Amino acid sequence: EAQVTQNPRYLITVTGKKLTVTCSQNMNHEYMSWYRQDPGLGLRQIYYSMNVEVTDKGDVPEGYKVSRKEKRNFPLILESPSPNQTSLYFCASSSGTSGAPDTQYFGPGTRLTVL
């Protein structure tokens, strides 16, 4: 089944404790992206990747890191989480060929709480 998976689905942590949220897709997609969803703000893009070893900042990259060492994986790293990073996080992927926007397929989300 074609899908985007994220782990963990729920995470409660404390300020300053490094964490990684994994994202994996099995559709051989080139484009991957991370969003955060906050009430009343919709989805805001954190980072995106056009292909392996190619990443770029979205609208709200501060406090986050990403890497794209393999095509299927796009982990989101919070090196020193803070309470304002408490949010619902979504990973998405699309075929992204020739730069034209294509349907983005979303993971189920990761609900992160930083105490």
Added chain:
Amino acid sequence: AQSVTQLDSQVPVFEEAPVELRCNYSSSVSVYLFWYVQYPNQGLQLLLKYLSGSTLVKGINGFEAEFNKSQTSFHLRKPSVHISDTAEYFCAVSDESGQGNLIFGKGTKLSVKP
């Protein structure tokens, strides 16, 4: 800069009534437009998209949307809603970078009551 405005944050409606969720965008280049739906405790899934061609686009679950370039709108409609349509709906527009990024609106919560 591009932006997407969803004019209603919440839309309550009775079952079997028609519904329209409004979306306006601003862009100085040709756009691609999308509507996504998020059911409770789930990720987003595509309802429909406009890339080119006919301005009336039909999607899943009986939804349709009309691209109106002069009014820079892409409103979503359904002639008769069901309880199961209760969800949050997001309008999105392609950004100007040509890299496949989408800019999302803040969402409209559709609540269908019996």
